Amino acid sequence: MKRTSNILIVAALAGGAFLASCGNKGPHHRNPGKIYAPDMYESRAYEFYSARLASMKPVEGTVKRGAMLPYHLKAEDTAQANLGRNPLVLDKAGLDEGKRLYDIYCGVCHGQKLDGNGPLYKGGDGPYPAAPPAFLTGKVLGYTEGRIFHVITYGFNVMGSYASQLDIEQRWKVVGYIKNMQNGGKAPEAPATAAPVADSATAAAPVVAAAK
Amino acid sequence: MYRRVSIRLRKQFVSVLILCAGLVCSISNAQAADPGAGKTLFQQNCASCHNVHKKLTGPALAGVESRWADKALLHKWIRNSASVIASGDKYAVDLFNAYNKLPMTNFPSLTDADIDNILAFVQQEESKPVGGDKAAAGGGAAGADGKDSGNNSLLFGIITLILAIVAVILMQINSNLNKLASEKEGHDTIEPVPFYKNKVYIALCILVLFIVGGYYTIQGAINLGRQDGYMPEQPIFYSHKVHAGINQINCLYCHSSAEKSKHAMIPSENVCMNCHKAVTEYTGPDLFTAEGKKVNGTAEIQKLYDHIGWDKDAGRYTKPAQPIEWKKIHSLPDHVYFNHSQHVSAGKVQCQTCHGNIQDMDEVKQFADLSMGWCVNCHRTTKVQFAENNYYSIFEKLHNDVKSGKVDSVTVEMLGGTECQKCHY
Numbered sequence: 162m163k164r165t166s167n168i169l170i171v172a173a174l175a176g177g178a179f180l181a182s183c184g185n186k187g188p189h190h191r192n193p194g195k196i197y198a199p200d201m202y203e204s205r206a207y208e209f210y211s212a213r214l215a216s217m218k219p220v221e222g223t224v225k226r227g228a229m230l231p232y233h234l235k236a237e238d239t240a241q242a243n244l245g246r247n248p249l250v251l252d253k254a255g256l257d258e259g260k261r262l263y264d265i266y267c268g269v270c271h272g273q274k275l276d277g278n279g280p281l282y283k284g285g286d287g288p289y290p291a292a293p294p295a296f297l298t299g300k301v302l303g304y305t306e307g308r309i310f311h312v313i314t315y316g317f318n319v320m321g322s323y324a325s326q327l328d329i330e331q332r333w334k335v336v337g338y339i340k341n342m343q344n345g346g347k348a349p350e351a352p353a354t355a356a357p358v359a360d361s362a363t364a365a366a367p368v369v370a371a372a373k
Numbered sequence: 374m375y376r377r378v379s380i381r382l383r384k385q386f387v388s389v390l391i392l393c394a395g396l397v398c399s400i401s402n403a404q405a406a407d408p409g410a411g412k413t414l415f416q417q418n419c420a421s422c423h424n425v426h427k428k429l430t431g432p433a434l435a436g437v438e439s440r441w442a443d444k445a446l447l448h449k450w451i452r453n454s455a456s457v458i459a460s461g462d463k464y465a466v467d468l469f470n471a472y473n474k475l476p477m478t479n480f481p482s483l484t485d486a487d488i489d490n491i492l493a494f495v496q497q498e499e500s501k502p503v504g505g506d507k508a509a510a511g512g513g514a515a516g517a518d519g520k521d522s523g524n525n526s527l528l529f530g531i532i533t534l535i536l537a538i539v540a541v542i543l544m545q546i547n548s549n550l551n552k553l554a555s556e557k558e559g560h561d562t563i564e565p566v567p568f569y570k571n572k573v574y575i576a577l578c579i580l581v582l583f584i585v586g587g588y589y590t591i592q593g594a595i596n597l598g599r600q601d602g603y604m605p606e607q608p609i610f611y612s613h614k615v616h617a618g619i620n621q622i623n624c625l626y627c628h629s630s631a632e633k634s635k636h637a638m639i640p641s642e643n644v645c646m647n648c649h650k651a652v653t654e655y656t657g658p659d660l661f662t663a664e665g666k667k668v669n670g671t672a673e674i675q676k677l678y679d680h681i682g683w684d685k686d687a688g689r690y691t692k693p694a695q696p697i698e699w700k701k702i703h704s705l706p707d708h709v710y711f712n713h714s715q716h717v718s719a720g721k722v723q724c725q726t727c728h729g730n731i732q733d734m735d736e737v738k739q740f741a742d743l744s745m746g747w748c749v750n751c752h753r754t755t756k757v758q759f760a761e762n763n764y765y766s767i768f769e770k771l772h773n774d775v776k777s778g779k780v781d782s783v784t785v786e787m788l789g790g791t792e793c794q795k796c797h798y
Contacts, residue, residue: 166579173586180593189663191605196598201706265623280621285416288652291429292420318422318430321647326629
């Protein structure tokens with residue numbers, strides 16, 4: 162009896178100590194601790210940071226299923242880009258989505274009021290050293306839809322490209338929102354049917370082509 | 374009659390006085406340039422491309438007047454740079470070539486006084502130290518709040534120990550008094566067994582040790598593989614507090630695929646460079662690691678440049694990019710399916726619900742234990758935004774129940790969120 166209980170106690174204490182030490186994360190929790198089955202935790206599907214797979218772009222010419230057709234103009238084709246037109250006909254929901262995206266990706270510099278004074282600039286007190294242009298006054302008022310889209314796609318001066326964060330449809334929604342706000346921010350006059358995305362994208366292409 | 378004339382005269386006198394004062398003001402403005410007015414003009418016209426201390430799209434403006442030989446030429450350059458280049462001025466042509474032949478916008482509407490105001494503002498800023506005292510001002514807040522909680526259990530332990538000792542002493546006193554009392558009455562006293570041979574004591578000890586050992590065994594076994602609180606040292610001291618908290622950058626700005634795909638994704642370096650092309654130094658409050666070591670923010674930004682191969686002085690990429698090997702903190706085992714976009718877009722769950730107050734963390738640590746019980750609890754209690762949510766449009770019966778008032782809200786569990794094969798398949 163006594164012997165069994167001794168064995169039980171020793172087993173319990175030793176097991177407790179062992180398992181507690183396995184879960185030990187070290188000072189300031191710098192270690193993740195042990196895991197039961199590493200091959201289930203560390204997925205074979207990923208190869209983080211391997212030179213072969215990291216920071217790669219999609220294969221040239223591939224189009225994501227359901228996405229809009231790719232934008233073929235290069236960064237220096239500004240003259241053609243100025244002629245581009247928004248292939249999307251945005252209803253209220255589309256503009257709201259444009260506003261949401263604008264507030265996340267653009268508003269941080271250009272201001273959620275489109276006044277060129279977002280939290281990163283803060284009238285010159287923020288960390289960002291360059292003044293982002295306002296959209297409701299000044300030169301951007303004169304930008305065409307296509308020009309704004311081109312700038313979002315390729316960046317301009319110190320502004321970087323947002324093509325990796327916003328897909329083509331999202332970029333056009335942002336453009337639509339900015340243009341709508343420049344024209345007074347009226348709600349759209351209920352377009353009867355929003356043209357199917359892919360069709361309107363191809364329809365926009367000839368406009369650009371004709372301008373060449 | 375006389376009064377009326379005098380009133381009229383007085384009125385005229387006043388207006389003349391105002392006119393004079395205005396004239397004097399405007400003259401003095403023209404003579405001594407006003408940096409205050411210059412600041413406004415600078416921010417409206419110049420600041421998109423120029424900074425006083427920093428090279429952006431255009432050169433840094435500190436010392437600009439000393440660089441141009443002739444002030445009139447500088448004025449001409451600001452109004453129409455192309456004409457100065459066309460005139461063949463060597464400095465102007467070199468400048469144009471040094472900045473990728475990017476022409477400066479013309480500002481024909483700026484008057485001489487305007488330009489002088491702007492230059493006065495530049496001169497005023499020049500004399501200020503770079504970065505200013507901002508760092509000193511906010512420094513105190515971040516440092517001291519290391520250890521404030523968590524010592525309660527120790528306190529309780531000590532109190533328990535003291536009470537236990539007191540109890541033992543009292544028991545001893547009690548038994549001694551009993552012994553004395555029975556001796557006095559003349560009873561025979563049984564010689565007490567020493568406590569280490571006392572079977573009751575031994576049995577109690579065994580029981581306690583067994584329970585304690587068992588508790589740790591079970592807790593250890595449960596926690597094996599759970600990594601809540603895990604806070605690895607990252608290759609770059611990237612502070613979420615600075616970016617998402619102080620500078621109010623939305624989570625989705627960098628983790629943009631959290632609403633589009635299964636993974637929230639670590640942003641690629643080009644996303645960092647959207648801002649850090651221009652933001653080359655850290656001027657916010659002092660940063661400290663969990664060990665209390667002070668972090669040099671500017672040096673951490675330089676680490677980013679080293680990885681991506683950006684030369685901040687030249688303002689272009691000079692080396693091939695290397696990935697930054699961030700350490701993954703939240704990892705779910707392969708046998709669990711988890712989809713970020715489903716939670717963020719359809720479920721409208723805030724990032725902080727699962728990741729904690731990331732915007733207050735300098736170094737990110739795992740907030741939730743990511744255990745199955747944790748998932749299931751949330752699925753049982755969370756009410757989804759069921760109406761006007763395209764994602765749930767196919768749940769016809771539930772929609773009818775909501776309409777008829779049979780159920781007032783829909784939880785994830787009612788949509789099958791606790792079924793095994795929802796996450797394990």
